[in-house]
Amino acid sequence: MRKRLLLLLIFPVMLSGCAEKIPFISEFMPEVAETEITAIPTEIPIVQELPIDVTEEILLTETEPETETIPETEAVTEVSGTGDFLYDTMYSAFSQYETKVSFDGAVSQEELETTYRKLNWEHPELFWLDGYVVTTWSNSAELECRVIDSCKGANLPAMYAEMEQKCDEITAQAQGCPTDYEKVLFVHDYLVEHTEYDTAGARSDKHDLWNTAYGCLIRGNAVCQGYAEAFQMIMEKLGIPCGVCSGVAKYESHAWNYVCIDGVYYWIDVTWDDPVREGGELKGTSHIYFLLDDEMMFRTRTLDEDNIFVPQCNSIQDNYYVRNGNYLTEYSFDEINRRMSENMDTGSIELMYSDRASFQTAVQKLFNEGEVWKTSAFAMGGSVQYSYDDDMYTIWLKFSPN
Helix, strand or coil, X not given: CECEEEXXXXXXXXXXXXXXXXXXXXXXXXXXXXXXCCCCCCCCCEEEEECCCCECCCCCCCCCCCCCCCCCCEEEEECCCCCHHHXXXXXXXXXXXXXXXXXXXXXXHHHHHHHHHHHHHHCCCCCCEEEEEEEECCCEEEEEEEECHHHCCCCHHHHHHHHHHHHHHHHHHHXXXXXXXXXXXXXXXXXXXXXXXXXXXXXXXXECHHHCHHHHHHHCEECHHHHHHHHHHHHHHHCCCEEEEEEEECCEEEEEEEEEECCEEEEECCHHHCCEEECCCCCCCCCCCXXXXXXXXXXXXXXXXXXXXXXXXXXXXXXXXXXXXXXXXCCCHHHHHHHHHHCCCCCEEEEEECCHHHHHHHHHHHHHCCHHHHCHHHCCCEEEEXXXXXXXXXXXXXXXXX
């Protein structure tokens, strides 16, 4: 799901604007159907097909490498335990583009499903995997994966190599940053600036490349899952702990990341920092959802119950606004005037208020009562674009004095 941002353009003649939240574009995240299994004879297989998501066929670009069909292959392994053994066996098979894994020994349906979901969540590089079918017998079991429509018959090794190369390029650039904070910031900004939100994919009820790191990094368009998985892949290459969580935001399914900097966990939502812009173009990259604590993040969403790991995020010491001195505890005209004067060269300021009351006072004074025009930046007139987020208490001003 993608958040939309309303931009307003105001001139000295008329001060207009009340930033309203625009309805959110629907995006469908993976859901697992629950099926009650009743007792049956032990030698009759139990088969359950559980989609991670549904699929939609889209065409590969004309510049795709010559296709090489990946045949259906099967790995057979004797069970000598569960947990890590199942995980390692599945990963070994799927990373070799096999689509079916069989186990000789008693393995429960629940063990296979839990292991597969964990693997799928932790390895976004296996972008071609879609739904799966679990079959169990008394002394053996099998898990077979489907391939998303756009990857059927494709040269998966070549696609994987292409994505890995792009990941390595971005990682190499980020490694030039001196601190982990700056590396995270670089990757966040890179993905926002090089990815377009796939509104068609978001509106569909299918699962395809727009849900993957490949879609984000190679095609340059993705929905929230694609943004989050691309970010996760690059963080792992940088050695920065990171993962994906899912939940419901504004009544729609959504995915975002957590990241650990210097031993402290934070939330980050790259998708919502690349908003759909209504009413004009406010150039630049948003940082509203860059390194938040629990209180900030869960103003706008709730977590699904089946997330693999959910960190406690109790600090804002590396929050973007805090680090850059733009986190304010109260509204002050003099403070706004000073900041606008100091940023005449960029013509832009981003501010976050610590509480709703201070934020609402700032909006009322600056825009409804027109105090923005009393700043020294507009001594000779000019124009200003602004946006604000009344969930996160942020204001973004882009001004052009005469």
